[in-house]
Amino acid sequence: MRRYLTRKVITYLLAFFVGATIDWGIPHLMPGNPVQLYLSKFQLQPGGYAALYKTMSEAFGTSLPLWDQYLHFWSGLLHGDLGVSIYDFPGRVTTLIFDAIPYTLALLGPAIVLSYLLGNRLGAAAARRRSLDNTVLPAGYVLQAIPYPWLALALPYLLGVVWHVFPISGPYDQTLLPALSWPFVSSLLYHWFLPFLTVFLVSLGGWAIGMRNLVIYELENDSSRYLRALGARERLVRRHAYRSASLPQLSGLALALGVVIGGNIVTEIAFHYPGLGLLIYNAIEDEDYFLLQGIFIFIVIGVLLANFVIDLVYITVDPRTRLSMQGAAQ
């Protein structure tokens, strides 16, 4: 158990190291340097440019050798200092990110968990009934194929602009002040629903199709045949098939995280939902590279933590990993 977890933790630490190095490396590998990029936005006289370039290079430390810059980056990162934002000037990058994280988690968390649970149920049901299968399968393929930006435009158009059922942008009604009162909380939920639905729907199809195929596959397995030969009821056979099919689905969940996070970014932008996605968009628009770097490293940390949680769940769900780990420890 301990050995398994140590191995996992080492992988995650390495991944964090690689992620942070990429984060630092991209701006330094690009043609030009950040100061040049920043100054290219202004129209300056050659003399003024040279003076400003010198001052800014010293201020940002870009005149130091690369190795020193890299160490500075790490010391800043480990002290939780990601620099000052340009888009929200005196604001610190970490403050901006921490303000945005709750909104992103509020969308991502429920969307991932609910689409996973419901998708699996739907898929298992489709594997049982042919009539259901004929609707779930085509619907699943279409849902998988929908580009996030399109659903994030089409849903608010239909439900917001044409039918006036849901608001189409913002985290809550702009006339309200944040408070722990019912009008505010209900407005929050009301605005939350459509972006949530977008992320939820696109993931749903994949889980349903995956589970359907896995259950059909498991039902033809030797274990299922053996259960049937023993005279077990079909219900029991299906329950066992569902449980063993859940394992590859669970490891698939870890792999699907990157795609869902990408979709969430797009959705937040389309709905003007103030999470990390909208922050990324603003950072791109304002060429705020410190903010962009900060968000990247936070998303990497988030993905690694989620992977770790899924690993822990996997251990508790799969008796085989548990047993083999106990065996390895002895």
Added chain:
Amino acid sequence: MIEPVRRAAELPPASRRGAFPSGLRSEEPATSDEGRRELRAPRRRAGQQSDLLYYAKRNSKLVFGLSLELFFVLAAIIGPVISPHGTAEFFLPRQPPSAQHWMGTDYFGHDVFAQLVNGLQLSYLVGALGALCAALVGMALGFTAGYRGGLLDDVLQMITNIMVMIPSLVLLVVIGAYLKTRGVVFEGVFIGLTTWPWVARAVRAQTFTLRSREFIDLARLSGRRASSIVVKDIAPNMASYLFLVVILLFGSAMLLAASYDFLGLGPTNGISLGTMMNQAMLWSALQLKMWWWFVPPGLVLTGMVAALLIANVGLDEVFNPRLREQ
């Protein structure tokens, strides 16, 4: 040497085990009935191929998916020819679809149909480049890791596992934000360079199981070079499987490109489907009720990718006899 016939039949129905794009996960291929297959009398290649064609023609999913895809490919090829207007021309802005402008005009007076067929071409280009690059890198690493094994395998797997965890879109955004001019080719290549771990994993797992088979042992005993064994004996045995993986990658590259372009990081030298949706959002097509501006690009892209997915399932059934009876 034993000619490895019945290629596809020997492979597990891996792509049906997972969701898209998680369909590319197949860490432990089923090996239960490998032994039985070895006993089967090998058939001739030509016979097998016409066999595949026979099942391909009768598979409704494959036929439907392929015809739909063919329709979009044709639209991408002849669309610009039959389009009465170019992408750079200006007309009366914000016009709904009419006989003159089949899909209306956008906020600035561009013809939406002209932009759409142009975007179709770019989507296919990005998808093909992305899938190709991912396949090349993933195959190189996957074959090396799976065939060599040992420490090299451990290291390559570690790299793959790390790359899988870094979200492609976010990585692409950080790269793209620094580029002042962005071309379609660049975009496709970068997408491929971030999505290769999927191929590497699939190829490694397959190579790993094939490596211990008898015909590979024989090839090794005959003293041939590792690269020649991989190319001539291992790769042909997973050709159909690789083909399915590449099709899925093709679709996911097109979707990824659309999201990426929607962030305003689209190609600066052309208008893609994602860029169209980005502009529709920026110039409040929703509030202006200009549905003809953002519905066609997304709908077309959905159709393109769904057709690929459905054809992919059909192909899987054609390649895998075990799936046919269902």
